[in-house]
Amino acid sequence: MKRLLDWLDHRTGVKKLTHEVLYENVPGGARWRYVWGSTLTFAIFVQFITGVFLWMAYSPSSQTAWESVYYIQHQMTGGWLLRGIHHFTAHAMIILLALHLMQVLIDGAYKAPREVNFWTGLVLLVLVLALSLTGYLLPWDQKGFWATKVTTNIVGISPMIGPAMQKLIVGGADYGHHTLTRFFALHAGVLPGLIVAVVVGHIYLFRRHGLTPKQPLRRRDAAFWPDQVLKDTVACLGVLAAVLFLIVRPRLFSADAPLGAELGAPADGSEAYSAARPEWYFLFLFQFLKYFPGESEVWGAIVIPSLAMVGIFLMPFLGQWKLGHRFNIGSLCALLLGAGLLTYLAYAQDRADPSYQLAVRQADQNAERVVTLARARGIPPTGALELLRDDPLTQGPKLFAKNCASCHRFDGHDSRGEVPTETHEIRTGETLAGIASTNQMTVQALRDLNPRLGDKLVPGEKLAVHPPPTAADLKGFANRDWIAGLLDSDRIVSAHYFGGTKFKDGRMARYVTKDVARFTPAQKEQLKEVIVALSAEAGLKSQAEPDRRDGAVIEKGRQRMTNDEMRCTECHQFHKPDEDATGPDLTGYGSREWLVSFISDPAHTRYYGKRNDRMPAFAQNQRLTPHSIELIVDWLRGDWHESPKDTLK
Amino acid sequence: MDDSPHTPSSDRREFFKKASAIVLGGVSTAVPVAAGVQFLLDPLGRKAGAGESIRVTTLDALPVDGVPRQFSVVAGRSDVWNRYPASPVGAVYLRRVVENKIEALHAVCPHAGCFVDYVAGQSGFLCPCHNSRFALDGRISDAKSPSPRGMDTLEVEVRNGNEVWVKFQNFHAGHPEKVPVA
Structure with missing residues (x-):
């Protein structure tokens, strides 16, 4: 063994090198404040290791980036752990960089002759930030996609070369495959290469000038090994423990929370994402930008941050001035405090912003949903976005809110929890109570909606109101409860059913309010059978079990609909062609086919014919594609993929 | 200190x-x-999704006189995270032995992986690549055949009276033993 070492040493000088590495003099002995440089080296090592392994499963293109990260995170053995370590070590590095910079500045380790070493450190800081920025885009999820778009747009506003730079970084006019290939090459090739080169220089210069000890020296000088090495390894282990804690942290609060780094829903350039935020360490810049409206953005985004960077670069020179050192420390503290304050403001404003909270909730729902679908069905070759675009549960509420909610409601709102609002211009002589009652609101609700409203109404001023629905509430359409409400003399003319439509004065409403209201108890029992039978026409997923159980009742109800007792077929067609039918066809009422055709053209003779009240034919003039209509219908009918776990809930 | x-x-x-x-x-x-x-x-921990039963055809499509007929096997294919729509993944020869008993042979030659032809005149199979000859039941019918084993039989069953389901699997070519690709 010894001979082998001697041989190696003769050829390489390894003994001397090891000796130099291990027995560097530490003036005043080992101290905890010297550990930050080592923890950063350790973090870079961890990022290289985990990064190369992640590379083996990552695929940079707009149809495979999210998909491969999904597979890493949710399918591969230990993928969540590996990705979690890579993700949270990146976060840890930001904190370690700040600590290292502070220690160097406070201990005066940036002053002559160590200026160049200080600058290489600043270059490393910028390189690490660039790695964070490029890495944020690679999973190609909504969050990273939209946040990075903001960054590249900022590049675009820089004077002169901005637009060309932006195009070069993005790899074209818009985000796509080449954005990912470029960012990935930067993230896994160019930047790590530069980091290695600069780290080597940084450590070389550090060794050349030696450690800058904190005065006064408390102990005798000691060698780097083993005292300082032990302190360094303890610190590295501490960093690792913090990272591992952050990976498992979500599980401490909820048993089925996802472990490790977050993965949002796949990027969708056609769907603006208002919850887009940069990672926490860039939030201060994000917040800072809010104070620079319009044309002045370039100041907040580029000029001032660059000047601050230049200021830090010049610190070794400022330090030569009598009060320079204190000035430098003061400036850095002011910068860090300012950044901290801006970060706090950014968080506080988001917390107080309901529309941001709603966007985050929807983003979380989409992220969870797409994983459920990907697990159950696999991902089509066109990408995971298709899973969400074809999913009634995801698209139904959006389509309903956009196309249906101006007249209809879903459980009293627009299906996403918001009640549509309109502006009402106050006319002379109107009272608050009057406006409230025409909109079927309470005065208090009206006041809540318009917090600035004074006691006196000024004609010509505008008020926000919730207009009453002008068509039926479609939650649970065609299920037993819904039909029972329609056939209830107290409810049919309410806003929930025909109240907002002209059908409130029609024959059906008359039949229910006059005839059904006078039903004998025996007839009421028969009506229940009719309700069950009519509802069974829809074939709803949620009623599959009761429909199967009540076969006999359904059969009886069907007979009652067609014979003279209930008089349904006086106006409606039911399983038998009837040219004289004036009301909508009840054959297959509420079924997928029935609803799709109905929404496509409600004025068709099969439905309302000439009696149709304002509802547009959605299939005409490309108001909605056939696929969109199907999505709305499947969602209204509660027909979407459910994983076994969802049904347990 | x-x-x-x-x-x-x-x-x-x-x-x-x-x-x-x-x-x-x-x-x-x-x-x-x-x-x-x-x-x-x-x-290492992942197995190829081998040996799933696939509906290949109906019983009516098979001649009663025991002449084999080739059918393509259509199945969805998975590649890591992607699932592709159903497309042909291979072919089988199906032959009625008696009324309701069917034999299935993998249409690929166990020698080097070429597709084997049915030769009506000789009532057997011939591999066009290296002239291996097989009998109707898949056994080697000519001692000069270079194939190390007979054609690979596949499990087949008739479901719901008329549907023919085959447990489709690929086997390593070139070995005397029939070893599934997994």
Whole structure:
């Protein structure tokens, strides 16, 4: 063994090198404040290791980036752990960089002759930030996609070369495959290469000038090994423990929370994402930008941050001035405090912003949903976005809110929890109570909606109101409860059913309010059978079990609909062609086919014919594609993929 | 705090420090490396989705006189995260042995993987690549055939009276034994 070492040493000088590495003099002995440089080296090592392994499963293109990260995170053995370590070590590095910079500045380790070493450190800081920025885009999820778009747009506003730079970084006019290939090459090739080169220089210069000890020296000088090495390894282990804690942290609060780094829903350039935020360490810049409206953005985004960077670069020179050192420390503290304050403001404003909270909730729902679908069905070759675009549960509420909610409601709102609002211009002589009652609101609700409203109404001023629905509430359409409400003399003319439509004065409403209201108890029992039978026409997923159980009742109800007792077929067609039918066809009422055709053209003779009240034919003039209509219908009918776990809930 | 060097207790303390530094450093390094290696070995734990039964045709489509007929096997294909729509993944020869008993042969020659032809005149199969000959039941019918084994039989069953389902699998070519590709 010894001979082998001697041989190696003769050829390489390894003994001397090891000796130099291990027995560097530490003036005043080992101290905890010297550990930050080592923890950063350790973090870079961890990022290289985990990064190369992640590379083996990552695929940079707009149809495979999210998909491969999904597979890493949710399918591969230990993928969540590996990705979690890579993700949270990146976060840890930001904190370690700040600590290292502070220690160097406070201990005066940036002053002559160590200026160049200080600058290489600043270059490393910028390189690490660039790695964070490029890495944020690679999973190609909504969050990273939209946040990075903001960054590249900022590049675009820089004077002169901005637009060309932006195009070069993005790899074209818009985000796509080449954005990912470029960012990935930067993230896994160019930047790590530069980091290695600069780290080597940084450590070389550090060794050349030696450690800058904190005065006064408390102990005798000691060698780097083993005292300082032990302190360094303890610190590295501490960093690792913090990272591992952050990976498992979500599980401490909820048993089925996802472990490790977050993965949002796949990027969708056609769907603006208002919850887009940069990672926490860039939030201060994000917040800072809010104070620079319009044309002045370039100041907040580029000029001032660059000047601050230049200021830090010049610190070794400022330090030569009598009060320079204190000035430098003061400036850095002011910068860090300012950044901290801006970060706090950014968080506080988001917390107080309901529309941001709603966007985050929807983003979380989409992220969870797409994983459920990907697990159950696999991902089509066109990408995971298709899973969400074809999913009634995801698209139904959006389509309903956009196309249906101006007249209809879903459980009293627009299906996403918001009640549509309109502006009402106050006319002379109107009272608050009057406006409230025409909109079927309470005065208090009206006041809540318009917090600035004074006691006196000024004609010509505008008020926000919730207009009453002008068509039926479609939650649970065609299920037993819904039909029972329609056939209830107290409810049919309410806003929930025909109240907002002209059908409130029609024959059906008359039949229910006059005839059904006078039903004998025996007839009421028969009506229940009719309700069950009519509802069974829809074939709803949620009623599959009761429909199967009540076969006999359904059969009886069907007979009652067609014979003279209930008089349904006086106006409606039911399983038998009837040219004289004036009301909508009840054959297959509420079924997928029935609803799709109905929404496509409600004025068709099969439905309302000439009696149709304002509802547009959605299939005409490309108001909605056939696929969109199907999505709305499947969602209204509660027909979407459910994983076994969802049904347990 | 001035320790004079080389007392037994200071030696012990030095040794303890060195050992701790090595152990702690080792642990810190091992965790990310272990996470990576575990991740790297992921494919070892995954089996190819071999041997799923696939509906190939109906009983009516098979001639009653026992002449084999080739059918393509259509199945969805998976590649890591992607699932592709159903497309042909291979072919089988189906032959009615008696009324309701069917035999299925993989249409690929076990010698080098060429598609085997049915030759009506000789009521047997011929591989066009290297002239291996097989009987109707798949056994080698000519001793000069280079194929190391007969055509690969596949499990087949008739479901719901008329549907023919085949447990479709690929086997390694070139070996005397029939070893599934998994």
